Amino acid sequence: MSEPLAYLNGQLIPASQAAVPVYDTGFVQGVTVAEQLRTFRGKLFRLDHHIQRLAHSLEIVGIQSEVGLPQLAEAAQDLVARNHALLADGDDLGLSMFITPGMYPTFSSMAELLPSRAGPTVCMHTYLLPFHLWADLYERGQSLVITDVEQVPAACWPPELKCRSRMHYYLADRQARLIEPGSRALLLDAHGQVSESSTANVVIYRRDEGLTSPPREKILPGISMAVLEELAAALNIPFVQHDLSPDDVAAADEVILSSTSPCLLPVVRLNGRPIGSGTPGDVFRSLLAAWSQLVGVDIAAQAARFGHR
Numbered sequence: 001m002s003e004p005l006a007y008l009n010g011q012l013i014p015a016s017q018a019a020v021p022v023y024d025t026g027f028v029q030g031v032t033v034a035e036q037l038r039t040f041r042g043k044l045f046r047l048d049h050h051i052q053r054l055a056h057s058l059e060i061v062g063i064q065s066e067v068g069l070p071q072l073a074e075a076a077q078d079l080v081a082r083n084h085a086l087l088a089d090g091d092d093l094g095l096s097m098f099i100t101p102g103m104y105p106t107f108s109s110m111a112e113l114l115p116s117r118a119g120p121t122v123c124m125h126t127y128l129l130p131f132h133l134w135a136d137l138y139e140r141g142q143s144l145v146i147t148d149v150e151q152v153p154a155a156c157w158p159p160e161l162k163c164r165s166r167m168h169y170y171l172a173d174r175q176a177r178l179i180e181p182g183s184r185a186l187l188l189d190a191h192g193q194v195s196e197s198s199t200a201n202v203v204i205y206r207r208d209e210g211l212t213s214p215p216r217e218k219i220l221p222g223i224s225m226a227v228l229e230e231l232a233a234a235l236n237i238p239f240v241q242h243d244l245s246p247d248d249v250a251a252a253d254e255v256i257l258s259s260t261s262p263c264l265l266p267v268v269r270l271n272g273r274p275i276g277s278g279t280p281g282d283v284f285r286s287l288l289a290a291w292s293q294l295v296g297v298d299i300a301a302q303a304a305r306f307g308h309r
Helices: 047-061 069-084 105-112 167-179 223-234 246-251 282-295 299-306
Strands: 005-008 011-014 033-040 093-100 121-128 142-146 184-188 194-197 201-206 210-213 239-241 254-259 263-270
Touching (some): 033 047, 047 069, 047 223, 069 093, 069 121, 184 246, 194 246, 201 223, 210 223, 223 239, 223 282, 254 282, 263 282, 282 299
Parallel strands (some): 142 184, 142 263, 210 239
Antiparallel strands (some): 005 011, 005 121, 033 093, 093 121, 184 194, 201 210, 201 254
């Protein structure tokens, strides 16, 4: 595979040369607004939705990007088209786009010694989707563990902000893996209500109610969660929102995670105890099949095919 390209501040460069300086605010303070996308058959999925969410995040943080978002969307499509041409047939890419405020003021004197530029840092790069991380989970299922690491409260930053300040995810997952190897963390808020899993939205399924998500205003508005809701409507599965306790999750017939790259994953255990039958359920399988039909790719089969790398 030839070296892919990356986009940095309006220029296409070899991906190996894409770097954020150590004096960038995104590196110093973690002030980085970000979006993660994936392709299906080489085409970015729901690009317009991701761009809209990026615009809202930039507004929250107060970053004025010098690159217009329509132009950024065009550049993203161009970058993906160039890099997808390097892949094996049937493979797909992830796309990371992020924007920082640029140079951290304390280090402004470094501008005389090191390459720098005024204004925000705008970067996009692609990567081979790491299917090996989740390929077997479509059949085996994911385990969740509740740790003592809580979700960041809205008083720190609003739930709808998509950013890279995710130390709590790292710490929560680290603790979860120490408790049960291979598990992920289920994060609760300060009131003990279910918020999210690390890097994924959470929904539960109960036969008498359908699918239930935590209230939209309390969680990141996931693009994949919105797709899940659309697919549920097409399958005549009710979808409601209200607070969920850990007991609600434990007693659910099924629990599903939604996120960009795997799309949907079934949860089969919580804190070491089985959920439902302890195996991926029929509702999960129906939703994953509907998603595969939507994008024209057998999602689980693609992951199995390329999951060996």
